[in-house]
Amino acid sequence: MNLIHTLQKHLQQAFQEVFQLELEASSIKLERTLQDFLGDYTLVVFPYVKQSRKSPEQTATLLGEYLLSHQLIAGFNVVKGFLNIELSENEILDFFTNATQDASFFKTTIGHGKNVVVEYSSPNTNKPLHLGHIRNNLLGYSVSEILKANGYHVTKANLINDRGIHICKSMLAWQQAGLNETPESTGMKGDHLVGKYYVAFDKTYKAEIETLVAGGMTKEEAEKQAPSMLAAQQMLRQWEAGDADTIALWKIMNGWVYAGFDVSYKRLGVDFDKFYYESDTYLLGKSTVKEGLDKKVFYQKEDGSVWIDLTDEGLDNKLLLRSDGTSVYITQDIGTAQLKYDDFNYDISLYVVGNEQDYHFKVLQGILKKLEKPYAAGIKHVSYGMVDLPSGKMKSREGTVVDADDLMEEMHDEARKIILERGKTDGMNEQQIEDLCEEVGMSALKYYLLRVDPLKRLLFNPAESIDFEGNTGPYIQYTNARINSVLEKAGASANTSNYTGLLGPERELILALHNYHIILGKAAEMHNPAEIANYVYDIAKRYNRFYYECPIAKEDVAPEARSFRVALSILTGKTITECLRLLGIKAPRKM
RNA sequence: GGUUGCGUAGCUUAAUUGAAUAAAGCAUCUGACUACGGAUCAGAAGACUCGGGGUUUGAAUCCCUGCGCGACCA
Numbered sequence: 001m002n003l004i005h006t007l008q009k010h011l012q013q014a015f016q017e018v019f020q021l022e023l024e025a026s027s028i029k030l031e032r033t034l035q036d037f038l039g040d041y042t043l044v045v046f047p048y049v050k051q052s053r054k055s056p057e058q059t060a061t062l063l064g065e066y067l068l069s070h071q072l073i074a075g076f077n078v079v080k081g082f083l084n085i086e087l088s089e090n091e092i093l094d095f096f097t098n099a100t101q102d103a104s105f106f107k108t109t110i111g112h113g114k115n116v117v118v119e120y121s122s123p124n125t126n127k128p129l130h131l132g133h134i135r136n137n138l139l140g141y142s143v144s145e146i147l148k149a150n151g152y153h154v155t156k157a158n159l160i161n162d163r164g165i166h167i168c169k170s171m172l173a174w175q176q177a178g179l180n181e182t183p184e185s186t187g188m189k190g191d192h193l194v195g196k197y198y199v200a201f202d203k204t205y206k207a208e209i210e211t212l213v214a215g216g217m218t219k220e221e222a223e224k225q226a227p228s229m230l231a232a233q234q235m236l237r238q239w240e241a242g243d244a245d246t247i248a249l250w251k252i253m254n255g256w257v258y259a260g261f262d263v264s265y266k267r268l269g270v271d272f273d274k275f276y277y278e279s280d281t282y283l284l285g286k287s288t289v290k291e292g293l294d295k296k297v298f299y300q301k302e303d304g305s306v307w308i309d310l311t312d313e314g315l316d317n318k319l320l321l322r323s324d325g326t327s328v329y330i331t332q333d334i335g336t337a338q339l340k341y342d343d344f345n346y347d348i349s350l351y352v353v354g355n356e357q358d359y360h361f362k363v364l365q366g367i368l369k370k371l372e373k374p375y376a377a378g379i380k381h382v383s384y385g386m387v388d389l390p391s392g393k394m395k396s397r398e399g400t401v402v403d404a405d406d407l408m409e410e411m412h413d414e415a416r417k418i419i420l421e422r423g424k425t426d427g428m429n430e431q432q433i434e435d436l437c438e439e440v441g442m443s444a445l446k447y448y449l450l451r452v453d454p455l456k457r458l459l460f461n462p463a464e465s466i467d468f469e470g471n472t473g474p475y476i477q478y479t480n481a482r483i484n485s486v487l488e489k490a491g492a493s494a495n496t497s498n499y500t501g502l503l504g505p506e507r508e509l510i511l512a513l514h515n516y517h518i519i520l521g522k523a524a525e526m527h528n529p530a531e532i533a534n535y536v537y538d539i540a541k542r543y544n545r546f547y548y549e550c551p552i553a554k555e556d557v558a559p560e561a562r563s564f565r566v567a568l569s570i571l572t573g574k575t576i577t578e579c580l581r582l583l584g585i586k587a588p589r590k591m
Numbered sequence: 592g593g594u595u596g597c598g599u600a601g602c603u604u605a606a607u608u609g610a611a612u613a614a615a616g617c618a619u620c621u622g623a624c625u626a627c628g629g630a631u632c633a634g635a636a637g638a639c640u641c642g643g644g645g646u647u648u649g650a651a652u653c654c655c656u657g658c659g660c661g662a663c664c665a
Contacts, residue, residue: 034611044610046648056648081648082611314594316664358595359663385597386661422630440630452604457597457661469630470616471604478630486627534605537615544631553627591630 014066019052039084046081056081096510097496106578108521111152118144119157120352125257126166127195129404132387135449140352141270142529145582150524159276168235170194173201190256269584284335289321297370313366341375348378355383382527385457415441424590439586447473451533479540480587483573490553494567498560505546512542536579543572
């Protein structure tokens, strides 16, 4: 049972009976009534006055009077064009009682029977993960969990970019150094070791360019002619030709990187159901080119290159196959879209990728539409903004990246300082304390990144950004820990019967919990974990207000009130825990 | 050059299918613990929602234009 839906139905009836107006129940928008007015939900009647042929006040009043015939409504008042509706306490209590017993309270069936593939993370194998990847991973993971909670069948996929010139650069620099360094010999994480050589390559390369330019070459020419670049390209050709030594080294170094990524992924708490490797998929899509030519969707230029004209979609002409027959990025993506469809028969395929690829995905979808692929419409780019630093963009070559592993370690240490100072750690052993530091530190980081609308660029100030007070992950965890503590002290079992006379904060909290369903559905529809993050903050805030105004475990509380508030605390705790779970955040019992 | 995203208190964000006095956190200032957990709560102060036009009974939100920051395509 949903109070808002019921209210919408009553209003639909009211419009029909009073004004002979046929409206869709779901089109009737209800908002929570503002604090300073009496009521629970508000209908803005301005949009309907043309058809009701009455003044806003009269329209609202007539609707309100009609509504009074329903048990759900206890009263109403009209302020200008706003109809403020007060629900009857019995109905609110009924909803709450049902919610405490409803096993499916935290689910919706919106996505029932639908397959979704969520592709996220998709790293290059030449350097370690940084802050931007963290945002990507958290978004992808959380969106997946939110979809699952809405009944979708979700497959998390990771397309690893394990081939190409970038990995050759690291391989080359490693060979040239001749130190035979390994993660074991250096004690470095594999991805960091390979990243070190990537940087080393770049340093050498830049020096070579300088020398060549000093010798009279143009910069552009020097970038092409630098010996290390030529060597890297040579290595890529060897790789593509299947040269045994090159492949062997490639396998070893990629193995190091995977081992390193695995550690970072585990610590981040993200996981995948399916890995795709570009080394397996980069030749896919070439057959599509033939298909497109046959269907006359693509066209060939005199030099043999293949193109598609997307100008009718507001896009450009796009190259699909170079004149030398090699494929470009988008050609591969056409192939992997098909591959994923073959593997999982998806209705929706999400790509969690930064907004610099907005154009790329429009093109991809445009091409698939023209090819009349059945899955074309299901492709969606979950775009998100870059993470900036106060000094500007993160640039790995300039050493201004925030390394993912370093950052997680830093968060852990910060949490530790605070926990040792004011945490409730009595009875915990050192391992338990360490685990707690990890849970709290990661919650601060994750909540900070997820509470912002993904579309927005995110400014990250390492010195001051991440806090443990106010609108933060630890605040929400703290509220949950407080609930656990109160429940222990109260020692009463939950019981919602025999309680009447709801106090303001109780009513507010119940109606906020009531909203969970709507938020969960909206978060899935918008692919936006920030909906959940902002919602759970609202819940925590309301609980804390309730906590200060409505005693639960204190001595002089009447038994019915205590049992009722215990029930309310339990449902709030479950809601907080579930929201945090959707965000990939743990909810410790004590902290 | 073309396309596109963003611009909200000092800072970080909310409200963007148009609605009442633009909502929070941080920072600043006041109050509240012999405790149901002060990582909390209550309160003060802080915003011509980048500028200029327009549509509307009503605009942070929609349209046009200028400025600023970014991305992509060529």
